[in-house]
Amino acid sequence: MQRSAVPPASRPAPAVTAELLADAEVVVIGAGPHPGPDAVAVAREVANRLDSPRPGRVVLLAQSADPDAVARTSLPVPLHWVGGLLRSWAERELDWAQAQEELRTVRERLDQTCGAGALRASGAVLAEGRITVLPKGRVAFDTLGPQAETHVLTPQRIVLATGSRPVLPDVPGMTETTVHTADTLLDLAELPGSAVVLGGGSHGCEIAQGLARLGVTVTVIEAQARLLPRLPEAAAEPVIRALAADGVRMICGAEVVKVAPTLDGGAWIGTDRGGDVAAEAFVLASGRRPRSSGLDLATAGIPVGANGAVGIDDRMRTVVPTVLACGEVTGVQVYGAAPGPMARMLSLIHISEPTRRTPISYAVFCL
Numbered sequence: 001m002q003r004s005a006v007p008p009a010s011r012p013a014p015a016v017t018a019e020l021l022a023d024a025e026v027v028v029i030g031a032g033p034h035p036g037p038d039a040v041a042v043a044r045e046v047a048n049r050l051d052s053p054r055p056g057r058v059v060l061l062a063q064s065a066d067p068d069a070v071a072r073t074s075l076p077v078p079l080h081w082v083g084g085l086l087r088s089w090a091e092r093e094l095d096w097a098q099a100q101e102e103l104r105t106v107r108e109r110l111d112q113t114c115g116a117g118a119l120r121a122s123g124a125v126l127a128e129g130r131i132t133v134l135p136k137g138r139v140a141f142d143t144l145g146p147q148a149e150t151h152v153l154t155p156q157r158i159v160l161a162t163g164s165r166p167v168l169p170d171v172p173g174m175t176e177t178t179v180h181t182a183d184t185l186l187d188l189a190e191l192p193g194s195a196v197v198l199g200g201g202s203h204g205c206e207i208a209q210g211l212a213r214l215g216v217t218v219t220v221i222e223a224q225a226r227l228l229p230r231l232p233e234a235a236a237e238p239v240i241r242a243l244a245a246d247g248v249r250m251i252c253g254a255e256v257v258k259v260a261p262t263l264d265g266g267a268w269i270g271t272d273r274g275g276d277v278a279a280e281a282f283v284l285a286s287g288r289r290p291r292s293s294g295l296d297l298a299t300a301g302i303p304v305g306a307n308g309a310v311g312i313d314d315r316m317r318t319v320v321p322t323v324l325a326c327g328e329v330t331g332v333q334v335y336g337a338a339p340g341p342m343a344r345m346l347s348l349i350h351i352s353e354p355t356r357r358t359p360i361s362y363a364v365f366c367l
Contacts (some may be wrong), residue, residue, distance in 0.1 A: 038327030086210020159286030200227035
């Protein structure tokens, strides 16, 4: 299909009107204030497969009232990029100010692939407001501002693609202490001299190595007996050796039992094994939870698991056939690799081509 020659970045976004919302064929629901890579990938892939590029056939609704959303002022960097960016900055010996300048450029490029620029290029439309999923495949959407209105949409398909959020452990002192995640770590005003990374999975190992190579004194705390407990020992061992060579201290088989803020804005972390650690930065990488609250899915007849995951069948449908789910809201833990492949599979389903879920490789990006 021939696409317009107008550059995507200069193509104006169509106004979100009552008529446009009423004519939407596919509604994708993402988490606000930025809808995230899962939602953008789905909206883009579906819009690109439609036989007509008319704007508004696909509408991405960003849930502004999501109680689980992490406050962000800029486009989040995908989780699996964070460690790689840190290592790249270290290899090129960038100082933190230079790294922040490059980060701004990275986010501008991300906008063209994972943000508003990508949506403009595909013809999908982004609208932010309060979203409730209703029975019988409908969506209630409340616009924002002084002229707020409520719209009830009845699209052919609804796609839940709200992603996941970091899980804050239920540990005394955690809520009183400054905690960083992959969503906020890169935005620190200054590079910390020391850091504790809670969680020794792939995400934690990549961040730990990146920080260590930038000269940060890093300690990783993992509750299991070794780092990367989901991987076979033979696969985990080279990563563990690489971290040790980079000077990363590893405390395994230890549960964090208490956290407290320090006078310099850092954190003190106590474990049940002793060997307490204090650091200028405390980074949470101990797991994520599907972001499904705030949409009233139970009222719509869509059950949610104890961990917040929305169940799907082998064609990515929930128990309501016209409501699909894609990405980490389904509980699939693929660490950033899924938005593209899962979105493409879902777009094939939308145009009724038979397809089933296929395995997606699991990787740890440490050198």
